[in-house]
Amino acid sequence: MRASDKAYAALREDIIEWRLLPGTVLAEVEQSERLGISRTPLREALSRLTAEGLTTTAGGRGVVVTGISLEDIDELFELRETLEGKAAALAAERGDAATFERLRDELRQAPALISGEDPARHAYYGLVGRLDAAIDAAIHNSYLAQAMRSLRVHLVRVRRLAADDAERLTAAAAEHAAIAEAIAAGNPRLAEAATTLHLHRSLTHVKATHVPH
Amino acid sequence: MRASDKAYAALREDIIEWRLLPGTVLAEVEQSERLGISRTPLREALSRLTAEGLTTTAGGRGVVVTGISLEDIDELFELRETLEGKAAALAAERGDAATFERLRDELRQAPALISGEDPARHAYYGLVGRLDAAIDAAIHNSYLAQAMRSLRVHLVRVRRLAADDAERLTAAAAEHAAIAEAIAAGNPRLAEAATTLHLHRSLTHVKATHVPH
DNA sequence: CCCTGCTTTCGTGTATACAAACCCCCTTGT
DNA sequence: ACAAGGGGGTTTGTATACACGAAAGCAGGG
Numbered sequence: 001m002r003a004s005d006k007a008y009a010a011l012r013e014d015i016i017e018w019r020l021l022p023g024t025v026l027a028e029v030e031q032s033e034r035l036g037i038s039r040t041p042l043r044e045a046l047s048r049l050t051a052e053g054l055t056t057t058a059g060g061r062g063v064v065v066t067g068i069s070l071e072d073i074d075e076l077f078e079l080r081e082t083l084e085g086k087a088a089a090l091a092a093e094r095g096d097a098a099t100f101e102r103l104r105d106e107l108r109q110a111p112a113l114i115s116g117e118d119p120a121r122h123a124y125y126g127l128v129g130r131l132d133a134a135i136d137a138a139i140h141n142s143y144l145a146q147a148m149r150s151l152r153v154h155l156v157r158v159r160r161l162a163a164d165d166a167e168r169l170t171a172a173a174a175e176h177a178a179i180a181e182a183i184a185a186g187n188p189r190l191a192e193a194a195t196t197l198h199l200h201r202s203l204t205h206v207k208a209t210h211v212p213h
Numbered sequence: 214m215r216a217s218d219k220a221y222a223a224l225r226e227d228i229i230e231w232r233l234l235p236g237t238v239l240a241e242v243e244q245s246e247r248l249g250i251s252r253t254p255l256r257e258a259l260s261r262l263t264a265e266g267l268t269t270t271a272g273g274r275g276v277v278v279t280g281i282s283l284e285d286i287d288e289l290f291e292l293r294e295t296l297e298g299k300a301a302a303l304a305a306e307r308g309d310a311a312t313f314e315r316l317r318d319e320l321r322q323a324p325a326l327i328s329g330e331d332p333a334r335h336a337y338y339g340l341v342g343r344l345d346a347a348i349d350a351a352i353h354n355s356y357l358a359q360a361m362r363s364l365r366v367h368l369v370r371v372r373r374l375a376a377d378d379a380e381r382l383t384a385a386a387a388e389h390a391a392i393a394e395a396i397a398a399g400n401p402r403l404a405e406a407a408t409t410l411h412l413h414r415s416l417t418h419v420k421a422t423h424v425p426h
Numbered sequence: 427c428c429c430t431g432c433t434t435t436c437g438t439g440t441a442t443a444c445a446a447a448c449c450c451c452c453t454t455g456t
Numbered sequence: 457a458c459a460a461g462g463g464g465g466t467t468t469g470t471a472t473a474c475a476c477g478a479a480a481g482c483a484g485g486g
Contacts (some may be wrong), residue, residue, distance in 0.1 A: 052263040075354040141288040
């Protein structure tokens with residue numbers, strides 16, 4: 001693995017997990033020494049993070065970790081609704097029914113995973129990730145998939161702000177199952193509606209349990 | 214101006230204007246010597262281009278200029294319709310009416326610009342750019358604006374493939390005027406419909422006059 | 427004649443040294 | 457006392473040298 005990849009992954013993880021708080025300045029020598037690499041690969045890592053929007057260059061004062069305000073969350077979900085709604089509709093038109101039927105069945109059994117402890121809950125997140133991946137593959141549109149991928153980075157960060165209690169996760173699993181069901185049924189408008197519903201409830205939950213940093 | 218910015222701007226221009234054709238390998242030493250800079254800033258420029266999707270890293274063998282297939286154009290416009298349709302609707306809800314009324318009036322007088330020679334036609338492209346900028350500002354959503362900006366790079370590249378005859382440009386100006394009119398009227402659904410119509414016609418034109426490279 | 431293994435060579439990945447720009451702070455003048 | 461200008465120090469921007477890896481070419485054997 002390249003040193004720049006290692007630095008990129010480490011910094012990205014630190015930012016997403018809120019170990020590096022917004023406003024933190026990432027000085028090149030300091031971070032390169034912390035990660036045990038040279039400045040050159042670190043600069044490439046910082047470039048990638050800045051391109052993703054996780055950091056911003058603060059004019060001569062190094063790069064700083066970007067923050068996420070309440071307004072940002074609204075904007076983020078506004079775009080997310082647009083993109084994922086369209087993606088769900090396209091998946092319903094173009095996707096393979098059997099794939100999404102399987103995902104629907106798994107999602108209906110997800111409450112068993114959620115009630116358990118952390119390893120099981122991790123399995124649930126993996127399941128949701130597989131649904132996202134299946135939609136990405138089904139839409140047959142690399143540009144849309146790319147746009148959604150770049151969004152998900154910020155969304156994971158937002159999710160870490162909210163309290164993922166078992167109750168909300170159970171409800172979310174049901175909503176995801178409804179999306180998978182609509183896609184499997186080949187009903188674009190229903191798939192879009194189910195996605196809109198899910199995202200609205202998700203946004204409401206995030207804003208209700210949000211703890212400002 | 215930094216050397217990396219200079220290299221980035223130069224390479225980006227070369228790719229968009231099809232002076233660097235798809236499949237061209239951009240070797241680091243070769244390009245750094247051509248642009249009169251060192252490898253370090255050139256690498257940063259290539260990183261940025263790759264993040265934008267104008268180039269792709271070819272697994273250890275340098276970066277190559279990406280191509281745009283007919284399928285890519287379809288995918289590009291599918292995403293564009295989603296994003297710009299939403300943006301037009303949001304602009305109609307949140308934008309300042311006076312701003313878009315002025316743009317509508319200017320666009321209605323655009324045929325005079327188009328019939329002229331290149332400098333006047335350049336003024337027309339600038340006018341369309343101002344409409345885009347006005348929409349970007351009106352939506353009050355930096356993430357959506359960012360997504361549209363990253364799309365426009367590829368769209369400019371596609372536009373260079375099509376023949377921009379005066380007839381099509383005159384029609385496009387009328388379609389743009391209709392969009393501005395709908396936004397100024399504060400009618401989101403109409404604004405979205407006008408955008409959808411414009412993009413469909415634009416796509417049809419591109420595919421009709423498309424010359425494969 | 428073809429296949430395989432080695433060698434050479436080119437190209438990227440990384441480290442480090444140097445240069446320039448910027449900020450902070452201190453000093454000085456009003 | 458406050459503002460403006462200069463100097464020191466820190467930080468980024470750039471160049472270059474070196475190391476590692478892969479790919480292409482060549483030679484030898486089957």
